Amino acid sequence: MSIIKVTDLTKIYNKTRVPVYALNGVSLEFSEGEFTAIVGPSGCGKTTFLNMVGGLDKPSSGAVEISGTNLASLKPGQLTDFRLHNIGFIFQAYNLIPVLTTKENVEFILELQGVPAGEREKKILPLLESVGLSDKLNNRPNELSGGQQQRVAVARALASSPKFILADEPTANLDSKSADSLLDIMLKMNEELKVTFIFSTHDSRVMKKARRIITFEDGKVAGEEIR
Amino acid sequence: MLNNISWRNIWRNKTRSIVLTASVAIGLFGGIFSFAFYNGMAEQTIDNSISTEISNIQIHNPKFADNQEAVYGISEPEKVIAGIRSVNGVKGTASRLLINAMAASANSSSGILVKGVDPDEELIISNIKEKITEGSYFNTGKRYPAVISSKLAEKLKIGVNKKIILTMQNPQGVISGAAFRVAGIFKTDNTNFDEAVMFVLKEDLAEATGFDPAYVNEIAVRLDDPDDTKAVVTELGSKFSSDVSAGKIIIRGWYEINPFLEMVSGMTVQMSVILIIIILCALMFGIVNTMLMSVLERVREIGMLMAIGMNGRKIFVMIMLETIYLSLTGGAAGMLLSIIAISVTGYTGIDLSFLAEGLNSYGYSSYIFPAISPFYFLMTSVFVIITAVLSSVLPARRALKLNPAEAIRQN
Structure with a gap:
């Protein structure tokens, strides 16, 4: 069943002078439980596409529908709330809250969702255990390696029980061992929890493990491979 | 969080x-x-x-409050004093006879407000005794003792045990004079007060001017807590409402006496x-x-x-x-x-x-x-x-x- 439906998505930068088409009429659908990689050279529109699907940026034309909700119909406040409850994000630069510990970083998103303290505790500990960080609960991000920080980001994204997770170059800053470990964790979550993952990546290791690969070129879908 | x-x-x-x-x-x-x-x-x-000059509350004849003429006294002062003392929070009262006078020594003279006081009553009301820098607080054993400020002493070029001549109006408006002897010299933090005021015994002043010994034109009231001043003024106002409305007395707190x-x-x-x-x-x-x-x-x-x-x-x-x-x-x-x-x-x-x-x-x-x-x-x-x-x-x-x-x- 399709949870994301993108129709004729176009994003034009510098509209008034020389228009640059970051996305040019992209139409795609994503189903529940997918483990999809979006690949392509730099500047092909991967990140722009993820930003549109994640409701972080507005398209110049076209539509993004998530479980039947057209993101364009939501006001800014509603869109933020929609992201909080439906979309998980993993960023290339980890983007954890530096003043919070591992546990608090994961807990924070649950607090934003209004989950009571008792329930938060029950949810966080197994999650952090599953990403192998149960011994780093009270460490702050600057006390963790890059791989560990990205695993905290995965746990944070999963904690909010999203419909899908968008990961923008999640392994780009990691060494190969950390990248493999992170991919294994995400694959395990995808298989066990049926969480949909959509990546943008240059990393061949990610591409190898992805079950669907969409290739972007010049803001358009240039190819698609399902394994 | x-x-x-x-x-x-x-x-x-x-x-x-x-x-x-x-x-x-x-x-x-x-x-x-x-x-x-x-x-x-x-x-x-x-x-x-409050401690040295005006107390918390003063009671006068309204005409005295207007122009400070000694002849405007308080009628039945004993009754007023008894009424004041029955109010909670009143530490003490002092009845005074105030007369404007010309003070003169052999060398100089100066206009002055003479305060005829009862020293024992004043001890509760005022701290002027503590401000004595020379001599004593009326305890000389000599007749007609006076307590003056160092500023006045300097102005009149006199000291302790020296004579000071006061020229004042008696109740009939006739000028009369009396010689007082300096018993003590005080100094407060207020130069203007020091220059303008001297203290003598009330009975001496009454005798020297021909006022009745029981005659009073100022009743000063001291309270246990200065913050109660407004409340006590209000209470006294209701207690003496008939005298106040008849224009016999006026009751004022320190803030009305000295708005500065x-x-x-x-x-x-x-x-x-x-x-x-x-x-x-x-x-x-x-x-x-x-x-x-x-x-x-x-x-x-x-x-x-x-x-x-x-x-x-x-x-x-x-x-x-x-x-x-x-x-x-x-x-x-x-x-x-x-x-x-x-x-x-x-x-x-x-x-x-x-x-x-x-x-x-x-x-x-x-x-x-x-x-x-x-x-x-x-x-x-x-x-x-x-x-x-x-x-x-x-x-x-x-x-x-x-x-x-x-x-x-x-x-």
Whole structure:
């Protein structure tokens, strides 16, 4: 069943002078439980596409529908709330809250969702255990390696029980061992929890493990491979 | 958790936060200590004036209150005094005979208000005995003793045991004279009072001028707690309502007798509030600047918070809390510094004797004991919070204008 439906998505930068088409009429659908990689050279529109699907940026034309909700119909406040409850994000630069510990970083998103303290505790500990960080609960991000920080980001994204997770170059800053470990964790979550993952990546290791690969070129879908 | 994040965020750049909190602390310390200084000065002036000169409450014949002519006395003073003493909170009363006179020595003369007093009653009412610097408080054993100020003694070029001639009007309006002998010399912090007043025994003054020994034209009332003055004035007003409405007596608190004192007190508070507001306004620019820097350094982080679902209201609150914590930390340090400084100087006093002449001419003491009420700290804390909230608006608005997609890409 399709949870994301993108129709004729176009994003034009510098509209008034020389228009640059970051996305040019992209139409795609994503189903529940997918483990999809979006690949392509730099500047092909991967990140722009993820930003549109994640409701972080507005398209110049076209539509993004998530479980039947057209993101364009939501006001800014509603869109933020929609992201909080439906979309998980993993960023290339980890983007954890530096003043919070591992546990608090994961807990924070649950607090934003209004989950009571008792329930938060029950949810966080197994999650952090599953990403192998149960011994780093009270460490702050600057006390963790890059791989560990990205695993905290995965746990944070999963904690909010999203419909899908968008990961923008999640392994780009990691060494190969950390990248493999992170991919294994995400694959395990995808298989066990049926969480949909959509990546943008240059990393061949990610591409190898992805079950669907969409290739972007010049803001358009240039190819698609399902394994 | 928003509280935790905000509190920890302000210590991410310790040097910057310490510099800002120090500037808030020093600014507030300056404002609070100046207020304590001027407040102490005003309170001492009022206290001195009440203790030495006017008491808490005075009762006169309304005509005497208008033009200070001795012939306008209080009818049935014993009844009035008995009524006053039955009121709760009244420490004591003193009945006085006041007459304007010309005081003369062999060398000089000066216009003066002669206060005919009962020394025992005055001991409860006034601290003039404590202000004696030479001689004694009426205890000479000699006839017609007088207590004059050092200023008057200097003016008339006389000293203890020297004669002073008073020329006054008797009840019939005829000029009469009497010789008094200086028993003691006093000095207060108010040069104007010292120059204008001398004390003699009431019975001597009555005898010298031909007034009835029981004749009284002023009743001074001293209270246990000066803060009760307005309440006791109201109570006495209702107790003697028939005499008041018949125009027989007028009951006035110190603030009505000497409105300047009331003004000094009120102005000190107002000036201090204005000073604190000016200081906080100046500090506001520093706080806004620091918070703007803090927001601009965290563009990517704020973008991430927006992306994961932290709404604008929470981001606004987070930045506002950071500003409040930063300001309150400085505020608390400033208040602590002020409490220490005020406690120490309130105990030791600040010696301004090099300015004594000028200060005394306005009735101010030259030894200042800074004093402050806890309410002022509460008020300052509220002002600090208001300043912080206002200071947070611009940085918070700046944060809310961020586009999460662009913010996340920033380095």
